[in-house]
Amino acid sequence: MEVKKISTDKNLNKKASFRPSNFKQFVGQNNIKKVLQSSISSAKQRNQPIGHTLFAGPSGFGKTTLANIVANSMNVNIKIITGYAISKPSELISVLSNLQKGDILFIDEIHRLKAPIEEILYIAMEDFVIDMVTPEWDDLRVPIEPFSLLWATTKMQSLSNPLKNRFIYKFHFTDYSSKEKQLIIEKYLQNENIQYNKKLLKTISQNLVSVPREIRNFCIKLRDYLISQINQTNQLNLTDKRWQDFKSWANIQFGWLTHIHSRYIEILKEYQPKPVGLKTISLKLWINEKAVENDIEPLLLKQWKIKKTSQGRTLC
Numbered sequence: 001m002e003v004k005k006i007s008t009d010k011n012l013n014k015k016a017s018f019r020p021s022n023f024k025q026f027v028g029q030n031n032i033k034k035v036l037q038s039s040i041s042s043a044k045q046r047n048q049p050i051g052h053t054l055f056a057g058p059s060g061f062g063k064t065t066l067a068n069i070v071a072n073s074m075n076v077n078i079k080i081i082t083g084y085a086i087s088k089p090s091e092l093i094s095v096l097s098n099l100q101k102g103d104i105l106f107i108d109e110i111h112r113l114k115a116p117i118e119e120i121l122y123i124a125m126e127d128f129v130i131d132m133v134t135p136e137w138d139d140l141r142v143p144i145e146p147f148s149l150l151w152a153t154t155k156m157q158s159l160s161n162p163l164k165n166r167f168i169y170k171f172h173f174t175d176y177s178s179k180e181k182q183l184i185i186e187k188y189l190q191n192e193n194i195q196y197n198k199k200l201l202k203t204i205s206q207n208l209v210s211v212p213r214e215i216r217n218f219c220i221k222l223r224d225y226l227i228s229q230i231n232q233t234n235q236l237n238l239t240d241k242r243w244q245d246f247k248s249w250a251n252i253q254f255g256w257l258t259h260i261h262s263r264y265i266e267i268l269k270e271y272q273p274k275p276v277g278l279k280t281i282s283l284k285l286w287i288n289e290k291a292v293e294n295d296i297e298p299l300l301l302k303q304w305k306i307k308k309t310s311q312g313r314t315l316c
Contacts, residue, residue: 005143018191018216019065021072026062027187027212028180032171036066039169040073049102049148050074052125052166054110056156057173060213063152067106070150078104078150083112093132094118096124101145106195110151118163125149125166129171176210184212188219189238196238204243207252209299222246257299260285262297265305268315275312 020026023033036053043050050070053107055063071078079095086092086107099105107113124130124144132140135295149167153159153173156172164170176184182201185208189196208215225246226236246252251259283287287296297313300306304316 018060018188020069022069023073026066026069027183028176029062029066029171029173032066032131032173035169035171036070037073040070043074049104049146051151051168053151053169054164054167054172055150055152055171055173057154057171058211059154060211061173062212063173064106064108067104067150067152070148071104074102074104074148076102076104078106080106080108083107083109083249084115086117089120091116093130096120096130096147097142097144099147102147103145104148104150106150106152108152110153110163111155118160121149122162122166176212178205181205181208181210181215184215185219188216189222192219192223192236194219194223194236194238197240200238200240200243207247221250225249235257257303260287260296261300261305264292264300265315268306268313272315275309275314277312281313 023037026033034241036050039050039053053070055066057063067080068078077100079099081095086095095105120130122127128146130142130144132142151167183207185201185204186196189224221235224239226238226242227246228295229242263285264281267281271280278289278292282292285292285296297306297308301308306313307316
């Protein structure tokens with residue numbers, strides 16, 4: 001099991017420089033930031049860890065980044081693990097035993113924790129102790145240092161109520177507004193040293209989903225395209241014409257729809273007005289059903305292009 005221990009040293013690794021390191025740099029999720037800052041202020045004055053916190057929301061919305069910002073703001077270390085990486089109770093006990101006072105333990109994909117491992121956390125979160133059984137079958141209660149548990153999940157509905165009830169703060173990450181999306185795009189364009197006309201920001205934002213990770217990936221693709229066209233790295237200038245050329249080259253449609261989404265819609269049109277089953281769509285796309293549901297349909301549903309019924313999928 002890999003455990004990442006991240007120091008809050010101000011000299012951050014350059015590879016991670018694209019990530020916001022404080023609340024001011026983190027765009028959006030203002031209600032979450034406001035409550036977190038209040039919690040941090042209280043914890044510092046009490047000289048105690050912040051309350052256990054749960055982050056729920058889609059992948060790529062900045063849950064891990066915000067956890068690191070909390071650690072930076074508290075001036076403590078953060079240890080990062082993923083739920084699927086903990087396969088045995090002894091592994092979690094080892095992690096908990098090595099935490100220092102005030103440390104933050106961030107567990108991503110919390111919904112993938114097994115029940116016996118999850119139960120160890122209950123008493124650790126509430127009383128900062130670990131219940132163990134010795135080889136002689138004696139009960140042993142081992143104290144651990146007070147810590148903060150930050151958990152992230154993309155499947156809030158999969159968590160048990162006993163687990164959810166042990167978190168002081170429960171946050172749901174919400175979609176980014178058009179203005180927030182433009183600020184994120186601007187930040188990443190600047191990070192990639194791309195010159196641009198500010199009037200283009202709104203146009204670009206209309207062609208992107210409001211997922212910070214996807215926006216960053218888009219800016220990297222745009223950077224590579226411009227370099228290949230201009231043949232130099234220090235004068236990357238995004239003009240209106242280059243933007244249109246890039247859109248055509250990357251086959252980007254309004255709202256970040258791709259040729260796969262277009263093909264999906266074409267399949268529904270072939271059967272209109274009859275609903276089309278997921279299996280049929282999967283076979284025609286040559287993509288497995290889970291990938292269709294998780295990777296293709298969410299964007300189409302969000303843009304009201306399709307709807308799900310008990311008989312299958314139809315066009316809106």
